[in-house]
Structures are given as structure tokens and as C-alpha cells.
Amino acid sequence: MSKKILLVMMCVVLLFSITGCGNTTKTKEQKEENKKDIVMTCTVNSKPENNYEATTTTTEIFTYDNNMILKEIKIINKEEYSSEERANSQKNIQEEAVNRANEIEGIIGTIEVKSNTSFIYSFTYDLEKINNLEDILGSEASIYLNYSTHKFDADKYVDSFIDNNNNELSNGTCTMEQF
Numbered sequence: 001m002s003k004k005i006l007l008v009m010m011c012v013v014l015l016f017s018i019t020g021c022g023n024t025t026k027t028k029e030q031k032e033e034n035k036k037d038i039v040m041t042c043t044v045n046s047k048p049e050n051n052y053e054a055t056t057t058t059t060e061i062f063t064y065d066n067n068m069i070l071k072e073i074k075i076i077n078k079e080e081y082s083s084e085e086r087a088n089s090q091k092n093i094q095e096e097a098v099n100r101a102n103e104i105e106g107i108i109g110t111i112e113v114k115s116n117t118s119f120i121y122s123f124t125y126d127l128e129k130i131n132n133l134e135d136i137l138g139s140e141a142s143i144y145l146n147y148s149t150h151k152f153d154a155d156k157y158v159d160s161f162i163d164n165n166n167n168e169l170s171n172g173t174c175t176m177e178q179f
Contacts, residue, residue, distance in 0.1 A: 036178050037071065039063050040154055044165040044172035048117045052086060054079035060151065060161075070145060070152035073125040073137075080118040094121045106130035 040062045048055055051078060061074040072111030079095075081087035091113065098109035111121040130136055133147045141147075144157040158174045165172025 020040075035065075037063050037065055038154075038176060038178050040091040040158070040174060040176045042158070042161045042172065042174040044170050046165075046170040048082075049169060051082050051110050054081045054090065056080075062154070062157070064152045064154070068154065070127055070150045070153050072127060074122060076120065078114070078118065078120045082117070084116045087119065094119070095119075097121070104130070104136070107136070133144075 009011075019064055023048065042060045042062075043057050044056075044102045046056045046058070052100045057078040059074075059076045061072075062070060063072040063074075064070045077088070079090065081090065091111070098111050100143035101123055108124045108126075109122065111119060113119045119170045125136065127133065127150050133145075133150075134142070137145070145151070154176070160170055161174055
């Protein structure tokens with residue numbers, strides 16, 4: 001009889017051990033899933049209203065975690081002008097902006113000439129390194145970003161982006177992926 005009781009107790013212990021390990025694995029998987037970043041990419045293609053404006057493609061890439069804490073923003077602008085003169089004028093303005101941005105900790109700016117009439121410039125913002133986020137991003141970003149906590153309201157941003165960038169001259173879309 002005592003052998004049966006011992007056998008039953010061992011089975012119960014074994015059952016709890018197996019179940020416990022399964023739960024631990026699930027918990028580890030859930031923790032790994034929570035560590036993955038979410039990348040939201042919003043792109044807008046715009047046509048010029050006149051000969052002075054560019055045909056542009058602007059891509060905004062937001063990287064945040066599952067707690068909606070925004071880590072990085074990257075903005076890439078590709079501009080194509082109807083004349084070399086206009087492209088050079090605007091490229092010079094953007095080169096100055098890139099140079100100023102590179103003087104600020106947490107911001108990296110780049111510019112790349114693609115042709116006589118087109119260039120690409122970008123700014124990457126590392127939110128963990130920028131001290132005066134509101135000064136850098138402007139007060140309108142507070143609609144979807146809490147400056148003190150870096151909490152990001154992606155849904156609100158997407159709604160605003162789509163509303164502002166879908167008309168007769170522009171077409172905007174947003175996608176999200178988890179990495």
C-alpha cells in the first residue's frame with residue numbers, strides 16, 4: 001500500500017514539474033515577445049503645387065517598445081525639383097539644417113545628392129539622448145508623445161498622419177511591424 005501512495009505522490013510531483021516547466025517556458029516566450037520593438041513606418045508621396053516646389057517622398061520611422069515607449073524617430077525626405085537651380089537652393093538650406101542637427105546630442109543628420117535636381121536628407125532622433133525633446137520636436141508632437149515619459153500614442157499619430165496627408169496632392173500610408 002505504501003508503494004502505491006509513494007507512486008501516486010511521485011506522479012503528482014512529476015505532473016506538477018512538467019506543468020511548471022511548461023508555464024516557465026511560456027513566460028519566457030512572453031517576456032521575449034515583450035522585449036521586441038515595434039517599428040511604425042509612415043510614408044507620404046506629394047506632388048508639387050507649382051514649379052518651385054518639389055515632388056517629395058517623406059518616410060517617418062518610429063521605433064517603440066510594447067509599453068509604447070518611443071525610442072527613436074527617423075525622418076527621410078527625398079526631394080525632386082524641376083530645375084537644378086531650385087534643387088541647389090533647397091539643398092543648401094537642408095545642408096545647414098543637417099549641420100545644426102549634428103551639433104545636438106542624440107540627433108544625426110545626413111544629406112545625399114542623387115542627381116542635379118534631387119537629393120535625400122534625413123534626421124535620426126535618439127530620444128534617450130535628447131535632453132530638450134519639446135524644443136527639438138516642437139509642441140505639436142505633444143498630441144501623441146508625452147515628453148517626460150516618452151509614451152507614444154501610435155494610433156493617434158496614424159490618424160493625424162492619414163488625415164493630413166491624403167488629398168489631391170499627397171497620399172500617405174502607415175504600416176507597423178514587430179522585430
